[in-house]
Amino acid sequence: MIAGTPHTTDEKAERVRADFPLLATRTSKGKPLVYLDSAATSQKPRSVIDTVSSYYERYNANIHRGVYEIAERATEAYEAARKRVAAFFNAASTDEIVFTRNATESINLVCYTWGFENLHAGDAILLTRLEHHSNIVPWQLLAAKTGAELRFLELDGQGRVVLDDLERKLQGVKLVALTHVSNTLGTIVPLEQIVPAAHAAGAVVLADGAQAAPHLRVDVRALDVDFYAASGHKMLAPTGIGALFGKRALLEAMPPFLAGGDMIRRVTFERTTYNELPWKFEAGTSNISGAIGLGAAVDYLQTLDMTWVREHEVALTSYALERLAAVPHLTLYGPKQAQERGGVAAFTMGDVHPHDLASILDAEGVCVRAGHHCTMPLHELLGLTATARASFYVYNTFADVDALIEALEKAARIFKL
Amino acid sequence: MIAGTPHTTDEKAERVRADFPLLATRTSKGKPLVYLDSAATSQKPRSVIDTVSSYYERYNANIHRGVYEIAERATEAYEAARKRVAAFFNAASTDEIVFTRNATESINLVCYTWGFENLHAGDAILLTRLEHHSNIVPWQLLAAKTGAELRFLELDGQGRVVLDDLERKLQGVKLVALTHVSNTLGTIVPLEQIVPAAHAAGAVVLADGAQAAPHLRVDVRALDVDFYAASGHKMLAPTGIGALFGKRALLEAMPPFLAGGDMIRRVTFERTTYNELPWKFEAGTSNISGAIGLGAAVDYLQTLDMTWVREHEVALTSYALERLAAVPHLTLYGPKQAQERGGVAAFTMGDVHPHDLASILDAEGVCVRAGHHCTMPLHELLGLTATARASFYVYNTFADVDALIEALEKAARIFKL
């Protein structure tokens, strides 16, 4: 056991765990569930599940236009959720929080509106080599259509973003789109260094916070990012709800994205004027229960306290890195220091293919992901087609890490490493 | 009481009602809830609410790439839901069903992909005067950007689509985008007449089924529509999930819409190839619980039997039209025959503004919508700024209609009509 406050954070995590009904279930083989795939999606606390059911059982109604009681209540709950999300990210106003389906849609929204409006042939978009497909493919499409160019910040041997040539790379860049925390290597990208440089170069910055929002205290004003994308389902909320933070001036200048009900102010057969922020970007009936569920998730996280969330993650990750490093034939990827990474550990073990590894772990009740984790280009760069990935969240404990290690040792025996 | 089989369908509706927890609640004034706003969003049966909770409590995991047990189970449930939806619409294959957020996104998906690929200056898009903003505004944006022209099929005095000049109107039309059932007038649009004519003229047909899918037996193959858009939340399913049916050949030829995880086959830093149908159009983590909930909703509807659903709707609407027509000072809009309309009744009463009417009805526990129902242009055409709208679904009974009438009479007394 190493630095940090593993014992105290772990005691709380044991209590937190009890709030998550799924974690009390067992596999078909009767094994307790060791859920280590929160980077793919998090489990949900009872309070979030109940908030959603309670919406459907007590005040399910369409929002924004209803005069009757339950419609009023639904509207209030939906907008109160937006207020909670705005506070969670420390946005200046609820107008700057748009509800989307997920981080992917948040990024695509910016791509289709701000991107197509502002990027032209010869402009450059700067990404990192860490990016998830959701923060590569939209920009590839945009580049193909506009003639803009994609550039990449390189990585060092530990998967950290190299900043030496940042200023040179920023020349001619209109948009910097980069992950806040890598979902594969765990790398925390130093936005506080990149954002000012990007702004100095005249670029707008979009941060993909899918893996950061659940784990770090994210303050969009302190970070000074222009856009910030997040997925609810990775931060204890239901599936189908995400958020896009955008600075008001940018959002106001942007054309609408999806068109339809609720995002309009006046429609005639000939012409339409659009609604105010943030509704201008929310066309059609929203995922009302999802948004209300996200509000409950954010409440839950704030009750846990994001400082504790991060402390526990560092403690757990330190412990996991230490134990994984001691497993024979195991290769770990990403930064060596837990402080420099999120709660994600990607690895390979001898010639055991990650899919076989995940299957063997599954038989032990240990849920890890195997594959490219939607970062095929990064894997190719590392000379890999796949890795196994364990990822941690508020309900994981040191005992979960021990279970992972035991299962890995079993896999090593089966494969006679 | 008039033709149809009101009594028998109503008895079943009473039993159906018991499956909907919200309908057993009371307003803050202690009045029983008379929910007559299903055209805005439907209530949810216990089975759907429980299916969603049970997903979160027992097998919540990200889909398509997980090797472990609960991820397998989630993937199977998600794809099984797609199979149910495909069967519900009688699509030829699950590849033709794309999960979206709602009907609005379904329409926008077609607009951004098929639309921008196929419509050019001089081409025409044919709509009807009945359309919801979600089936007008996307095409206005497209028209503004491409130089395509919008045309409209006119309405007769009962709000039925005039087909006399259909062939003339179809000249030069590449796309016919029209509602299947009007959410304001209730008009059922005769797709079986329009689709063959449109195809003969070389046009592709998109039907907005937001108000039809919940109520009619929709057979996309018999209708021979090219695209069909639907919203889950109007057909007993959770919010945040919708469906787009598209004929395979069209979907295959279309460029992708949102880009990111899951919709790809191979990604390098330079280039991307896309996934097969239907996943090519599902970027990022889907609304998994929403899709599974939609599967449960469709199951529930099929257990009720869509023939009964429609029969009950006709019986209830006939009764409502008859009783409403007898209320002094009340003006009803839309087709006179219940058989020609969905379970929607829009009306005005004397000089009582629809919002005041809805507020007075709310005090009686009767939930109706007041406003333009996202059909501002249609309202303008009718010389109105707003109407009050009562809409019915499987859980509504003749007693609900009686409660509506009583509340309207009270409003008339308050306003001294």
Next chain:
Amino acid sequence: MDELFYREYILEHYRSPHNYGHLENPDISVEDDNPLCGDRIRVDLKVEDGRIADVRFEGKGCAISQASASMLTDAVKGMKLEDMLRLGKDEIMENLGAETLAAARIKCATLGLKVLKAAAMRALERAVEAEGQRP
């Protein structure tokens, strides 16, 4: 919402609004709407010595928005612009006897106030501009 809200005098104001119509050569004229329900109100002001010398409104919409505007125009005649700007939602609601109004309807009740305040604000801005242009 309390059905008793639709009292006799509210309906009277709705059906026979006070100060309805427009002013000839108004100093200020402002229009706004409530996009949610389509209520719309235009206000004409005559301003003298920083006070509302005369006021007319025109509009369409629900009883709440129209009666509220009607009552409000009665109340602000002769009022100082500054005092008018200090009028709050609560006073309007009390005036209407509508403290229990549902949130969606509060926008109706306060539309007249919103338009009047916008007009008063513009009048004050003009006064400041005029001040600045004096030699």
Next chain:
Amino acid sequence: MDELFYREYILEHYRSPHNYGHLENPDISVEDDNPLCGDRIRVDLKVEDGRIADVRFEGKGCAISQASASMLTDAVKGMKLEDMLRLGKDEIMENLGAETLAAARIKCATLGLKVLKAAAMRALERAVEAEGQRP
């Protein structure tokens, strides 16, 4: 999935696959992958008299996909193309001792079969074409 699945002989096939490599001048060569996990297999065939005269495969991926392909190439040598096309998923699973394999892994187990069938299909098409071209 049963951990016992990773039996001795499966690991042997994984680490020392049979019929690995490629054929000189194959009649047919087909490659495919399993995009979900990145497994990839290429198969070379020599066909004589409607039978698989020789076969080689090359690939990368998990033990399941590679061992399955290895065992399958053993099994189909000398087989009639038509018979090969009749091989089903169940036989593969039985052969592998993997009846209880999780759905996501079944695609791994059957990737070799899929590629082999595609190759056999192409061989049959060629034969039909050749037939058609005879005078």
